């Protein structure tokens with residue numbers, strides 16, 4: 001009665017599910033129903049709910065330090081997390097880790113880093129290049145670089161200018177590279193930001209890693225910084241630990257969140273090279289990155305993240321990821337040429353099915369509510385992105401649960417939506 005839910009038209013929305021317990025892939029409600037959490041609770045809960053190893057790490061950390069101010073003080077779990085993150089990112093390319101609270105704040109920090117990087121060098125550059133369809137979060141900077149439209153129309157007037165490149169489908173890849181080069185040549189671009197390999201909120205749209213590598217090379221040629229928003233793509237989602245593991249060309253900044261803590265506590269990281277960090281070193285205090293949040297470097301979240309990294313070191317986690325990728329691939333083959341499907345998109349552990357829709361491909365497609373309710377009635381929590389249904393379940397999902405999901409999706413396709 002007093003709660004205002006996110007992304008929800010409170011006047012018309014169905015009653016929310018009242019979840020009273022969560023374990024592994026399952027959510028249990030007050031009215032004794034059980035749902036499989038097919039989207040890992042907004043794509044965060046990678047190891048499943050209530051993982052004992054993460055729980056124990058949080059509890060042990062609580063007995064030592066719950067939270068401590070992170071300016072003028074530090075603590076061992078933040079140091080451990082930073083060291084471990086740098087060591088698992090490619091080639092020791094990244095050197096510095098800045099902590100914040102979630103995906104959007106990780107992006108805000110990245111934007112402030114790139115703008116101030118050029119400002120501190122007395123070469124202020126004000127333009128950012130982003131991809132059409134991008135989603136980088138709901139704070140102002142993150143909205144400004146995201147796809148403009150009904151989600152952010154009330155605020156558009158307040159956004160800084162952003163140049164947008166069309167989504168790189170194979171047919172237009174070369175033209176976009178020429179266009180990007182023309183823009184970069186102006187010398188006005190501070191950075192380019194992308195969700196590498198797959199755009200999440202745009203409907204799990206995939207694009208080529210080779211194209212992305214080419215644009216990174218171009219950016220480097222014209223001194224444009226590159227930000228990878230790996231908030232959604234990290235932590236095994238694309239089949240490798242990070243999406244950038246599919247590439248040899250690397251960004252200057254990477255943003256992480258969501259599955260970072262195994263999805264149990266909010267935490268964001270913005271990770272940069274030494275080249276960026278060095279531009280903030282000065283005798284002048286105002287050249288510092290004057291940014292921080294009360295919960296920056298929260299010790300419980302850092303402990304959860306370290307415990308999640310332990311789980312990624314276990315072979316069984318990667319066996320599950322590999323098996324999930326394979327099962328999704330096999331299932332997708334059974335749907336080939338389906339008359340109700342516009343396109344099937346596979347990226348590692350993510351399977352997305354774009355349904356043919358009279359409203360076109362839109363978040364507010366009428367199919368969305370029909371599909372959402374159908375799956376709930378069948379024990380699955382799947383939140384479609386408009387006419388795109390997708391699954392990215394926790395890695396502990398069992399073969400039986402996966403079979404059930406596939407069966408229900410197949411059945412849904414036989415209904416009159």
Ligand SMILES: Cc1ncc(COP(=O)(O)O)c(C=O)c1O
Pocket residue numbers: 102103104105107135136137138195200201229230231232233257258
């Ligand atoms: C690619 C990407 N970036 C940033 C965000 C924002 O993260 P948060 O919701 O934690 O603010 C999201 C959230 O879905 C995302 O998918």
